[in-house]
Amino acid sequence: MGSGQKVAASAANTVKRVHLELGGKAPVVVFDDADLEAAAKGVRSAGFWNGGQECGSACRVLVHESVAKQFTELLVREVSEISVGTPGTGDDVEIGSMISKAHSQRVLAALDDVRKDGLTIAVGGNAIEGPGYFIEPTVVTDVPAGAAITSTEIFGPVVSVETFSTDEEAITRANETPYELAASVWTTNSARSLSAPRRLDFGTVWVNSHLVIANEMPWGGFKGSGYGRDLSVYALEDFSRTKHVMYNHG
Template identity: 35%
Template sequence: MTVLVRPKALDNLKVREFQMLIDGRWTNGAEGGVIERKSPGHGVVVSRYQAGTRVDAERAIAAARNAFDNGPWSHMTGAERSNIILKAADLIAVRSDELAYLDCIESGKPISQAKAELGGAVDIWRYAAALGRDLHGESYNTLGEGTLGVVLREAIGVVSIITPWNFPFLIVSQKLPFALAAGCTAVVKPSELTSGSTLLLGEILMETGVPAGVVNIIVGTGAEVGAPMTTHPDVDMISFTGSTLVGKLTMANAAQTLKKVSLELGGKNPQIVFPDAELDDFIDAAVFGAYFNAGECCNAGSRLIVHRDIADEVVQRVAALSAKVKVGDPLDPQTKVGAIITPEHLAKIDTYVRNAASAGANLSHGGSALDLGMGQFMSPTILSAVQPEMAVAREEVFGPVLSVLTFETLEDAVRIANSIDYGLSAGVWSRDFDTCLKIGRRVRAGTVWMNTFMDGASELPFGGYKQSGLGRELGRHAVEDYTETKTLNMHIGRRKVVWSGN
């Protein structure tokens, strides 16, 4: 039986009003529209944003373009930019409770999880600041006595940053500080469902002394705001996190002007479990991987690929632990699984579960929406006897739904893991490290965890194979992603005349 934490009414709630940040000023949208955001866990309006349009997007792009071409930011030393980014990290830490609260009530994620994400975001900002001081090129003095080659790393220019609703502050933190460290300027569009913490970040950056126009933050739909951000000729690069479908559209838009594109997209991530695995550790990781952030996570471990000899035991134990997971009020510190982002998304998750059951999968736990009196919630769900060709085994459900498949040989496990369009991450569980390394080398995924799942660090690159995206975020080369390479080929002394023959 799922443990429920019923939401409490948000008594005396003051709805927070936000404007957009364009060229260093807080401003209303050009057409005066407003977006209201209801808390998915409480069913009441918690935020109001100015609804941006193409006019606002073009204003923001123009401000970023002018700030890059004519402002001081791209000409500062790495140390100067680094110091400002470090100050931003400190202020994020000071206001972390406020930021976590906004992410919690707007996205439905548990408050304890939101606070942990803010701690991770602070570390990323500090790591980006350090990389900004280490950005360097190359030199070649081996080209002959009369030639010296120097390779520079220069900021690419104006970057459009488009972020999703599932990790509002964490994902903007995987992009923006690295772009700033490289010397770029940016236009940021958070999801219109969860814009609050990103707009609060704008307040923080203004306080640090980031020059006007360097960071612009606008709110609106993809059609109104996202489209011009991906097609405008004054934008040099797009960094997008979201669905694979929208990622493909973004890439097509960018192709019109051949912009550089970084895409972090969907995932359908397997955990492959062998009979010799440490099952106590694995069972906890399986439940965490499936239900973290209510499964609304591109890295979710939504596919268990379990050796046939232990499949029944694994399903039984995962179901038993799933029954202890607390679902409900995102503001309760004990909650593990919060609210689903919208009623429409809850209905989509429910459809996947019903269709899988109709196709022959066994419903081993959960499987239904939960009526807690307000908001929208989904029971942690386990589907066993899932076949690789089923939609629930191949498509990104983006909810707390775990599909269990079985295998007999290592080759079977690899084949099943690689049989889908995604390749973001994977896990393997075995006491035999040869087995772990074989899986790690053969599974086509950007990250493979061995005897753990969904661990991370600012130093480790993140991104996917196949339709899980292009490029990598985080890691030692993250700042370089926001640069262009320029070669200076210098001739020393008089050039030898060879063309005219004189």
């Protein structure tokens, strides 16, 4: 977000338009009637794709308290099976390294903060020994409302899990983030699948999936996630200037 603010401030000097596609802290709202196994597999895929170095990453799970234990067990099992490695080391490798040493150090520093906050690391949480900047796929559980990890973008292979009691609480807390790029809702209730996305204030909201990008649909966020749209006709308009020429035929 900070880099985007500097770009916007610099552009203001010459009144240039800018397109800011910035960070995210995508909530994954898992209701009590969700297909928990599908949700766990969805987070495995969307939370750790590109090693979590993805602005729409499914990095913040809010799960109903009645199914939290079962869901967390499923998620930890899924994440513990993720294979980490370099390209070409095997067809089973799912994720690679952090993009740089500096970024790897930032992610590890965030995990140190998690430990200092007394949160539970259910799986992962460490650098992988050997060459390269590899970090274990990590799940942080029993996260209380308002914890730093719920709003700070780590941009690495780290997913947090917190619980909620009511639909109202889930929506309110999901919206309490400086970023509003993407979110997902997991439910088998058709009414809830319509009402919850309407109330989630994010540029993209998926239902029973996450990080599925369609070229013909716009991609971009609100608030700290910036403005402007990639993909679709909205992006063509965003990157175009409109000019009007009018003739008097009198």
